[in-house]
Amino acid sequence: MFDGGVLDREWLERIVLDPGEPTGYEFHEVASIAEATIPRLARRITHAAYVREQGTVAYLENGEVPA
Numbered sequence: 211m212f213d214g215g216v217l218d219r220e221w222l223e224r225i226v227l228d229p230g231e232p233t234g235y236e237f238h239e240v241a242s243i244a245e246a247t248i249p250r251l252a253r254r255i256t257h258a259a260y261v262r263e264q265g266t267v268a269y270l271e272n273g274e275v276p277a
Contacts, residue, residue, distance in 0.1 A: 249273070 227233070236246070240259040244252040253273030261268045268275065 225235070227235070238246045240255060243255045246252075247255070250273040254270060257268055257270055257273065257275075270276075
């Protein structure tokens with residue numbers, strides 16, 4: 211997962227999807243991500259937002275910190 215920062219309208223208009231790849235994209239607030247994707251990905255995104263806020267990194271397996 212990579213943090214692309216905040217994209218302004220100019221950058222959003224420059225996005226070109228590869229015809230063999232996804233057919234679209236959406237932006238969501240982290241607080242509502244569980245409603246937009248599967249649980250494993252929601253955990254990854256939630257953890258990523260947290261470590262970004264903390265200024266650190268994390269290693270996850272299936273969206274969870276390994277035991």
